[in-house]
Amino acid sequence: MMMYFIRSTGAPARTVGWRDPGFIHTSFLKDLWPNRLYTYRAGHLLFNGSYVWSKKYSFEAPPYPGQDSLQRVIVFGDMGKAERDGSNEYSDYQPGSLNTTDQLIKDIENIDIVFHVGDITYANGYISQWDQFTSQVEPIASVVPYMIGSGNHERDWPNTGSFYNTTDSGGECGILAQNMFYVPTENRANFWYSVDYGMFRFCIADSEHDWREGTEQYKFIEHCLASVDRQKQPWLIFAAHRVLGYSSDFYYGLEGSFEEPMGRESLQKLWQRYKVDIAFYGHVHNYERSCPIYQSQCVSSEMSHYSGTFNATIHVVAGGGGSHLSNFSQVNTKWSLYKDYDFGFVKLTAFNHSSLLFEYKKSRDGNVYDSFSISRDYRDILACVHDSCEASTLAS
Ligand SMILES: [Fe+2]
Numbered sequence: 434m435m436m437y438f439i440r441s442t443g444a445p446a447r448t449v450g451w452r453d454p455g456f457i458h459t460s461f462l463k464d465l466w467p468n469r470l471y472t473y474r475a476g477h478l479l480f481n482g483s484y485v486w487s488k489k490y491s492f493e494a495p496p497y498p499g500q501d502s503l504q505r506v507i508v509f510g511d512m513g514k515a516e517r518d519g520s521n522e523y524s525d526y527q528p529g530s531l532n533t534t535d536q537l538i539k540d541i542e543n544i545d546i547v548f549h550v551g552d553i554t555y556a557n558g559y560i561s562q563w564d565q566f567t568s569q570v571e572p573i574a575s576v577v578p579y580m581i582g583s584g585n586h587e588r589d590w591p592n593t594g595s596f597y598n599t600t601d602s603g604g605e606c607g608i609l610a611q612n613m614f615y616v617p618t619e620n621r622a623n624f625w626y627s628v629d630y631g632m633f634r635f636c637i638a639d640s641e642h643d644w645r646e647g648t649e650q651y652k653f654i655e656h657c658l659a660s661v662d663r664q665k666q667p668w669l670i671f672a673a674h675r676v677l678g679y680s681s682d683f684y685y686g687l688e689g690s691f692e693e694p695m696g697r698e699s700l701q702k703l704w705q706r707y708k709v710d711i712a713f714y715g716h717v718h719n720y721e722r723s724c725p726i727y728q729s730q731c732v733s734s735e736m737s738h739y740s741g742t743f744n745a746t747i748h749v750v751a752g753g754g755g756s757h758l759s760n761f762s763q764v765n766t767k768w769s770l771y772k773d774y775d776f777g778f779v780k781l782t783a784f785n786h787s788s789l790l791f792e793y794k795k796s797r798d799g800n801v802y803d804s805f806s807i808s809r810d811y812r813d814i815l816a817c818v819h820d821s822c823e824a825s826t827l828a829s
Contacts, residue, residue, distance in 0.1 A: 443590050443604025446558035450603060454560065457612055465494040468502075490575045495546070496631035499665030501785055504631040505545045507537060509778035510584065510674060510715015511552040512754030514566040527555060529776030530755030531569075532796035536778070538572045539799065544780075546577055546630055550637070550715045551584025551674025552756065553610060558603020563613050580637070581614045583607060583624035584674040584716065588641035595641050607641075625650050627657040632783045633668045634661040636709075638700075640675035640716075645699045654700070658707035664811045667786050671704060671746075672713040678704075678748035679726065681769050682717040686762025701728075704746045708814055710807065711791070713779070715752035718759040720773040720793055722803060723748040727819060731768050740808040742816045747805075751779045753796070771803045786811070 445451070458475060465471065471494060475487040496502055512534070513527030537544065556562035573579060585601040587610040592598070595606070611621040616637075618626040624639040636657035644650045654671075661669060676685065677696035685691045693716075704712060705727060724731035725745035732745045739747075748768075752759070753776045761772055776796040783789050787810050793803040 442593055442606040442608070443600070443602075444558065446560060446602075446604030446606075446609075448604075450556075450558040450560055452560055454612075459615060467494055467497040467500065469494050492576045493545075495578070498629040498631070499662075500631045502631060504633065504783045505543055506630070506633065506781040506783075507544055507547045507778055508550065508670075508672065508713050508749075508751055508781065509533065509548075509754040510550040510582070510713075510752045511718050511756045512549060513552070513555040513756050514562065514569050515755070526757060527755040528757065529753065529796050532776060533754050533778055534569055534573070536794065536796055536799040541573060541576060544573075544577055546580065546628075547573060548580045548582070548635065548637070548672060548713075549754070550582035550672045550713060550751075551640070552586045552715060552752075552754075553581055553584065553614075555586050555756065556603070556605070556609065557586060557601070558605055560605075560609060563609050567613060578628075578630075579614070580628060580635075581610065581616065581624075582637050582672060582674050582715075583610060583639045583641050585641060588624075588639075596643050597641065623650070625653050629661075629666060632666055632786055633670060633781075634666045635670045635672065638671065638673035638677070640673040640677060640693070640696075644673075644677070645695065651699060655703055655707075658703055658709060663708075663814045664786075667809065667811065667814060668781075668783055668789055669707065669709050670711055670713065670781075671700075671709045674714065675716045676714040676750060678712050678714060678746075679723045679768055680714065680717045680721055680748075680750045681762045681764065681766060681772060682719070682750075683760040683762050685717075686764050691762075691766065708743045708818075709746045710743075710789070711781075712746055712748045714748070714750050715754070717750050717752045718754075718756050719750065719761065720753050720771070720775070720777050720803070721750040721761075721769060722771045722793070722805075723768045724770050726768055729768075736770055737805050738808070739805065740813075742813045742818060743809060744818045749779060751777070751793075753777045755796070773802060777802070 476484045554566035588607040589595045589599040589601040628635040675693045727745035789807040
């Protein structure tokens, strides 16, 4: 057990938004057997020598890297929280949040791991809202891994090392995020990390810290993408909070960039060289899916079933977790295949080493509104594409 004391860096997190966080306990469960069911409860030793205990929870330990079994993954961003009694309806800042949460709880038996890629609570320096959020997601986070990415609302604050000098974190500067949730990094202030989950490798980037060529983070991303053995873990997923790839968001449209300024240049060659299947983003509060893109061009007109040689990365905005929706640009591009101005999330289902299903579900009803599948063998990942025959993996 470890306890953390939380000190943020700006207002309101240091002033009117601050409250004593009490105790935060972190337990490390080591040497778990893959796939085995574990039951646990959390306890706290009181001064009088007695314990208070939580109720009991169960979870199944993750599959081992490379394991061939059914594996189901949820990805979304920007969910936030809301009051079930409507007491804060006037603000209504994350109107889709409870619907998304409830759909995940309803389907929890069919979910193995969750990625919430940034803009977690929108507490923005009002620290008690982290308790409200963690209470809301407890039925999910207590039974499956709830992995988070860092967003502007967790990290950004002027002159504190965030890449963007906005005040969006309300002075939290990432301190709350890194103490309330555990991510497997050497330095938990940096939210870049990798996750091996069965046939998947996830490379999670931190768009609130510099990711460009020459940075520590860029080296990490390249190593994460390069070091996976695709024969064992064929499904390679990249995710970051801000759109470092492709989005028809209204504001990106005004800039004519369809990405975060300076987002794509450094990373595109890595996605291509290491043959990333899907890149996910949040920050923009809607849903959008691109064609497979290589050098900023569509390489396939197929919409629903991709098979054979890997040739490009599909980019997905899944930022409709709950926060107020973002408008699309009026400009229609060739690379945008599906847009939805609504709340929703993505579910990936890996059936085996050569078959993956992608589904976009709306939070209002849990039904599938967009989907595609990928059928691909190891030789298709290794095959030469375009004008290059570079190795897709450093693993031997
Ligand atoms: Fe954001």
